[in-house]
Amino acid sequence: MMKMDNELERIRKKKLEELMMSTEWPDKPQEVKDENFDDFVKKYNVVLIDCWAPWCGPCRMLGPTIDEIAGEYKGKVAFGKLNTDENRDIPMRHSIMSIPTMLFFVDGKLVDTAVGALPKNTITEKLDSLLN
Amino acid sequence: MDILDIAIIGGGPAGLTASIYAIRSGLKAVIFDKGIYGGQANQAPWIENYPGFDEISGMDLMDKMRAQAMKYVEIKDSENVESITKDDRNFIVKTSKEEYHFRSVIYATGSVHRRLGAPGEGRLLGKGVSYCATCDGFFFKDKKVAIIGGGNNAATEAIYLKKLGTDVTIVHRRDELRAEDSHKDTIVEMGINVVYDSVVEEILGENMVEGIRLKNVKTGDISDLNFNGVFISIGDIPQTELVKDMGVDIDDSGYIVVDKAQRTNIPHFYTAGDVSGGFRQIITACSEGAIAANSAHEDLAKPYWT
Ligand SMILES: Cc1cc2nc3c(=O)[nH]c(=O)nc-3n(C[C@H](O)[C@H](O)[C@H](O)COP(=O)(O)OP(=O)(O)OC[C@H]3O[C@@H](n4cnc5c(N)ncnc54)[C@H](O)[C@@H]3O)c2cc1C
Numbered sequence: 121m122m123k124m125d126n127e128l129e130r131i132r133k134k135k136l137e138e139l140m141m142s143t144e145w146p147d148k149p150q151e152v153k154d155e156n157f158d159d160f161v162k163k164y165n166v167v168l169i170d171c172w173a174p175w176c177g178p179c180r181m182l183g184p185t186i187d188e189i190a191g192e193y194k195g196k197v198a199f200g201k202l203n204t205d206e207n208r209d210i211p212m213r214h215s216i217m218s219i220p221t222m223l224f225f226v227d228g229k230l231v232d233t234a235v236g237a238l239p240k241n242t243i244t245e246k247l248d249s250l251l252n
Numbered sequence: 253m254d255i256l257d258i259a260i261i262g263g264g265p266a267g268l269t270a271s272i273y274a275i276r277s278g279l280k281a282v283i284f285d286k287g288i289y290g291g292q293a294n295q296a297p298w299i300e301n302y303p304g305f306d307e308i309s310g311m312d313l314m315d316k317m318r319a320q321a322m323k324y325v326e327i328k329d330s331e332n333v334e335s336i337t338k339d340d341r342n343f344i345v346k347t348s349k350e351e352y353h354f355r356s357v358i359y360a361t362g363s364v365h366r367r368l369g370a371p372g373e374g375r376l377l378g379k380g381v382s383y384c385a386t387c388d389g390f391f392f393k394d395k396k397v398a399i400i401g402g403g404n405n406a407a408t409e410a411i412y413l414k415k416l417g418t419d420v421t422i423v424h425r426r427d428e429l430r431a432e433d434s435h436k437d438t439i440v441e442m443g444i445n446v447v448y449d450s451v452v453e454e455i456l457g458e459n460m461v462e463g464i465r466l467k468n469v470k471t472g473d474i475s476d477l478n479f480n481g482v483f484i485s486i487g488d489i490p491q492t493e494l495v496k497d498m499g500v501d502i503d504d505s506g507y508i509v510v511d512k513a514q515r516t517n518i519p520h521f522y523t524a525g526d527v528s529g530g531f532r533q534i535i536t537a538c539s540e541g542a543i544a545a546n547s548a549h550e551d552l553a554k555p556y557w558t
Contacts, residue, residue: 176387177294177311181287184330205390215460217391217481218378235378237287239332240348 145198148190152200154209162228164198166250168243169223171216173205178237179220185240189247197247226250256280258548259345259354260325261333261494264291265534266360266525268317269541271325274358277549283325284347286332290314291362292488292526293534297386297412302534310386313534336494343521356520356548359495359508360541363488363526368400372455373484380461380481385409388481392418397481398464399423400452406485407431407439413483414442421445421479423452425469447477455482490527505529514544515551522547 145164152160152169161167170186172179183201190199204211204219214223214230224232224246232246258274260267263285274281293299296310305313321327332348342353365383367373373381382388385399386409394417399410402424414420422429422439427448429436439446447466454465456476463478490506501509501517507529514522524540526532 173387173390175309175311175390176384177290177292178287178384178387180290180294180311188330211391215379217380217460218382218384218388221378233378239286240330 145195146190147194149186149199149201152202154207157200157202157207157210158228160198160200161225165227166197166247167200167225168197168247169200169202169225171202171204171211171219171221171223173203173219175205176219181237182220182222185237185243189240189243192244193247196251224250255342255353255355256282257354257552258282258356258358258545259284259333259343259352260358260360261336261345262291262360262362262525262527263287263318263321263327263329264360264362264525264537265293265314265317266362266537266541266544267358268314268321269538270358270360270524270545271321271327271541273542273545274548275324277545279545279549279552281325281545282352283321283327284331284333284345285327285329286348287330290318295384295386296534297408299534333494336498338498338518355552356522358514358541358544358548359516359521359523359527360525360537360544361491361494361527363490363532365484366487366489368452368455368484368486370452370454372457372461376455376457376461376482379459380457380479381455382481382483383485385412385483385485388483389413389416389418392416392481395419395480396478397421397483398477398479399483399485401485401487402426402429402431403485403487404431404435407435409483409485410444411435411438411442414444418481421447421477423447423450423464423466425449425451452482488526488532490529492527495521503529512543513547514540515547520548520551 218235222234257279258281260270260283263283267283271281271283293310293314298307298309300307335346337344343357345352396419399406399422410420410422449470450466450468452464453467456463463476465476467474503509508523510528514524522544524544525537
């Protein structure tokens with residue numbers, strides 16, 4: 121019985137993943153706001169949120185890197201961008217005092233934080249370790 | 253494979269200007285930038301010493317420079333140059349994406365912020381420790397911050413934070429600021445506190461910056477001061493890692509050695525901007541970029557070492 125449950129769960133997950141892949145899995149970062157932040161990080165298994173603001177030079181450096189990774193990790197990691205100028209609650213909740221800051225979530229829980237315009241492979245290494 | 257005339261490494265003011273001059277003189281060039289152009293100048297809250305603009309933000313100025321350069325040159329954004337080697341004829345530039353061959357290189361990678369090296373600095377990065385007032389100042393409105401440093405950039409950042417409504421104290425290790433007089437006057441006018449003759453022994457705080465431990469270099473006295481943030485602006489480290497193996501001459505302060513024409517000791521290898529030391533301003537970075545492009549052009553037409 122146990123085994124059957126596992127099997128069912130596995131199939132269910134796979135189907136769900138396929139569904140997400142085919143329909144609604146974003147291949148580019150989505151704009152996230154204070155209001156929909158919680159829903160967004162709970163909706164996907166692994167989520168990376170890039171907290172940025174228009175006046176921040178290093179944020180501009182990180183932006184294209186995140187866009188690129190979002191394309192490559194489609195179906196595995198969902199990406200969001202949160203403008204800290206327009207959204208104050210989430211930065212406050214996560215004590216963000218420096219941008220860019222990346223927040224990593226697994227199953228809706230914050231598991232890692234990284235500050236600064238990090239190189240692409242540092243970010244993908246973090247994601248890979250979260251995916252395993 | 254196509255061999256282009258010039259690889260421009262770095263899309264700051266030096267690299268962007270070099271590209272405009274190189275291409276207008278008839279050379280084929282590309283720019284590589286590991287981020288997306290603009291370099292450190294993006295972090296200048298405002299610039300008041302670049303002629304033609306009374307006052308302009310670093311980002312706006314760099315947007316304009318980039319737009320102008322893009323009329324001529326291809327900018328390869330997010331393409332980090334990982335190594336530069338030389339065979340008997342050309343430079344082989346290996347990036348995070350591809351390998352390319354070039355007849356010459358203009359190396360304009362600028363510099364990165366120098367770290368303080370005090371305990372707590374790394375641990376509290378992003379938790380009150382910052383290297384960029386324009387980026388993070390906003391989070392410290394109505395709070396108390398220390399700026400560590402005494403040069404022009406430190407002064408600009410102090411003034412910027414004060415204007416945001418932050419309670420600012422400059423901590424400097426000497427008995428006088430190095431910043432230019434116009435900055436010093438503003439600092440006095442705005443009532444920014446300055447603590448002289450002091451070095452940071454430690455950045456204090458468990459999960460957030462709570463203060464700094466200072467040592468007076470003259471008396472040896474130790475004191476703890478409370479702050480919510482610490483902005484570090486104590487100079488830069490030129491980014492020369494890629495050229496060390498090539499045997500490019502570097503001076504005692506870490507800058508690439510150049511002659512007046514921006515030539516290094518390696519033929520067809522030029523450098524411009526902050527990485528070659530000197531005055532380290534936008535205007536001089538642009539000037540050096542232009543000169544480097546001109547030298548590259550001359551040398552391709554008629555090699556100077558023959
Ligand atoms: C807070 C602050 C305020 C300032 N205010 C002023 C001011 O008012 N006036 C003024 O004139 N100057 C000011 N400056 C100084 C000015 O910003 C610099 O002198 C100028 O940016 C130097 O230009 P650069 O082209 O040499 O280097 P940078 O602007 O640093 O550009 C270097 C570029 O190279 C890229 N790069 C580095 N390594 C690699 C690699 N391996 N592969 C690919 N790309 C690479 C980087 O991403 C970067 O974009 C200020 C600086 C700061 C920090």
